[in-house]
Amino acid sequence: MNHPLHITNSLSRQKEQFIPLNSPFVGLYVCGPTVYGEAHLGHARPYITFDVLTRYMQHLGYKVRYVRNITDVGHLENDADEGEDKIAKKARLEQLEPMEIVELYTNSFHDSMRALNNMPPGIEPRASGHIIEQIAMVNQIIANGYAYESNGSVYFDVINYSKSNDYGKLSGRIIEDLIAGAGSERRELEGQEEKRNPADFALWKKASPEHIMRWPSPWSDGFPGWHIECSAMSMKYLGETFDIHGGGMDLLFPHHESEIAQSKGSCGKAPVKYWMHNNMITINGQKMGKSLGNFITLRELFTGEHKLLTQSYSPMTIRFFIMQAHYRSTLDFSNEGLQAAEKGMNKLLAAAALTSKLKPSTTSTSDVKGVRENAYAALNDDLNTAIAISHLFEGVRIINSVYAGTEQLTADDIAHLTETMNLFAYQLLGLKDEIEASGDELDGVMQLLLSLRADAKSKKDFATSDRIRDELIKLNFTIKDEKDGTIWTKS
RNA sequence: GGUCGCGUGGCCGAGCGGUUAGGCAGAGGUCUGCAAAACCUUGUACAGCAGUUCGAAUCUGCUCGCGACCUCCA
Numbered sequence: 101m102n103h104p105l106h107i108t109n110s111l112s113r114q115k116e117q118f119i120p121l122n123s124p125f126v127g128l129y130v131c132g133p134t135v136y137g138e139a140h141l142g143h144a145r146p147y148i149t150f151d152v153l154t155r156y157m158q159h160l161g162y163k164v165r166y167v168r169n170i171t172d173v174g175h176l177e178n179d180a181d182e183g184e185d186k187i188a189k190k191a192r193l194e195q196l197e198p199m200e201i202v203e204l205y206t207n208s209f210h211d212s213m214r215a216l217n218n219m220p221p222g223i224e225p226r227a228s229g230h231i232i233e234q235i236a237m238v239n240q241i242i243a244n245g246y247a248y249e250s251n252g253s254v255y256f257d258v259i260n261y262s263k264s265n266d267y268g269k270l271s272g273r274i275i276e277d278l279i280a281g282a283g284s285e286r287r288e289l290e291g292q293e294e295k296r297n298p299a300d301f302a303l304w305k306k307a308s309p310e311h312i313m314r315w316p317s318p319w320s321d322g323f324p325g326w327h328i329e330c331s332a333m334s335m336k337y338l339g340e341t342f343d344i345h346g347g348g349m350d351l352l353f354p355h356h357e358s359e360i361a362q363s364k365g366s367c368g369k370a371p372v373k374y375w376m377h378n379n380m381i382t383i384n385g386q387k388m389g390k391s392l393g394n395f396i397t398l399r400e401l402f403t404g405e406h407k408l409l410t411q412s413y414s415p416m417t418i419r420f421f422i423m424q425a426h427y428r429s430t431l432d433f434s435n436e437g438l439q440a441a442e443k444g445m446n447k448l449l450a451a452a453a454l455t456s457k458l459k460p461s462t463t464s465t466s467d468v469k470g471v472r473e474n475a476y477a478a479l480n481d482d483l484n485t486a487i488a489i490s491h492l493f494e495g496v497r498i499i500n501s502v503y504a505g506t507e508q509l510t511a512d513d514i515a516h517l518t519e520t521m522n523l524f525a526y527q528l529l530g531l532k533d534e535i536e537a538s539g540d541e542l543d544g545v546m547q548l549l550l551s552l553r554a555d556a557k558s559k560k561d562f563a564t565s566d567r568i569r570d571e572l573i574k575l576n577f578t579i580k581d582e583k584d585g586t587i588w589t590k591s
Numbered sequence: 592g593g594u595c596g597c598g599u600g601g602c603c604g605a606g607c608g609g610u611u612a613g614g615c616a617g618a619g620g621u622c623u624g625c626a627a628a629a630c631c632u633u634g635u636a637c638a639g640c641a642g643u644u645c646g647a648a649u650c651u652g653c654u655c656g657c658g659a660c661c662u663c664c665a
Contacts, residue, residue, distance in 0.1 A: 113595095130665095131665070132665090133665075134663085134664080134665095139665090140665090142664085142665050143665050144665085145665065146665045147665080149665095186663075271594080271595090271660075271661090272594055272595065272660095273593090273594070273660095273661075274593080274594080277592095277593060277594085277661085278661080326663080346665095347665065348664080348665030349595095349596095349659070349660080349665085350659070350660070350664060350665065351664080351665070352595095352659095352660070353594095353660060353661065354660090354661085354662090355664095377665095378665070379596090379659085380658090380659070380665075381665085382658080382659095385657065385658065386657095386658075387658075387659065387664090388665095389663095389664050389665085390663080390664055390665095391662090391663060391664055392664090421603090424603075424604065424605090424613085424614070425603085425604060425605085426604090426605070429597085429604080429605090430596090430597075430658075430659085431603090431604085432603075432604095434602075434603070436602050436603065436615075436616085437602075437603045437604085437615085438603095439603095439615070439616095440602075440603055440604095440614055440615035440616080441603080441614075441615085442615095443614080443615060443616095444613085444614040444615065445614095447614085447628095448614095450628085484605080486604065486605055486612090486613075486614095487605060487606090487612075487613080489613070489614080490604095490605070490612055490613035490614080491612090491613085492613095493613060493614070494613090497630085500628090500629050500630070501629085501630060503629075504622090504628095504629055504630055505630095506629095506630060506631085507630095557624080560624075562624060562625070565624090565625095566624095566625075566626080569626075569627090570626095573626095573627090578627070578628085579626085579627075580626095580627055580628055580629095581623075581626080581627080581628090582628085582629095587628090
């Protein structure tokens, strides 16, 4: 492949050529959702980003094992609710079993992912199904001297670990600051007094009596710490060292930093070669997040049922909107931005569909090979989907011009361009047509109406012909009169 | 307070020292009975100040503004 893929590695903060540890196999782990609520727009970003990455790597010939977890064991919530388990708390509110909540939101998450046309990961392990592996890992870390038990809980000993390891390398933290409890507004966290040092983090937490989600362990009835699940499950399915670990930038610290420490603390090896982090989606310039309460769920976007939405947006519009920005930039939500994405995407897909109607010429007036080369170059340059799309619009221009007769393409070039559009728009960027497929019956009815309209037009009876068109428009049909007939589509 | 990042034309959003990003919207034109679509043309952009350079939106410094992480968060 003469198009080497480069990706930004958070470890080095630089673009690096992607070279798999064990080509052609690629191990990819992406932090999945905590299933205690509906997935929102912010969740769509990493999963679309890494879906495109997976699609592209597969296209390049790699055998990708894509692992994405479901976090269904509760984590501490240190807000006004005083450290209740998020899932347990929600369960009590709704009078449901914790696992019912987990199931509900897991299914909902899957529905949204499917709607966005994200391919399912190859393995989607649940944290609750890997308690044994997590306990084993904690045991190993204790045995290696990097963790200690305290009152039924187990904490990672950051100080001791740092003597021979560089805790903070990924996130740029300075260990002394963490030890000092830096941050003038650092909150008083529950269980702080159990730690030897403020920088230490939990590997296992003893459950308080009201804590519903709990599992037996050598130390207490409790639950695993927040970071250990990803370490245990990535190691189980991808090995001690694998290629790419992805997730949102907000997970960089402490989550991913701690994952590195846990893996090195247990097996002595750094777990990941390339760390990739997508930036946040913002709303009014501020991060969209659960805790801020400023999120719009994917379901709300699909239905338009949210006070900030002026209309509904289809899953593909969301996908296109996200891909029109580079994954490492923040992306600001707005109705205007979404509407622009919707129109642009429809234009792109309409042109892609038009390729089958192009008539070949003996010469070409545009460089169709450049479109493909540029699109490849964009994806190779840190998965720059925004640039790739901009080049596809050059393809759109060519297609429409050829169709309009102002440009010409040879049969070979038409085939080349068609293949490019299909490859990038559908296969790699993962777009799909959302226009309802029409049955033969509907098409028959439409042809009848359009022929009546054509008759009226030929008699200059424009009142009748416009009436037919206007009424159809009200029913969300689009009618286009072209040189050799009338085309209709249903939106 | 510490670490990191951002500030681009009406809106969104690329950009990594010199060449048109692109989309949406706007204006004009072609086509059309009209419309829709498409095509062509088009606009005042790089927060501010100073510096480096033949040349800076792109590098350096300062100023202003915004944000992320440091606590659960994609």
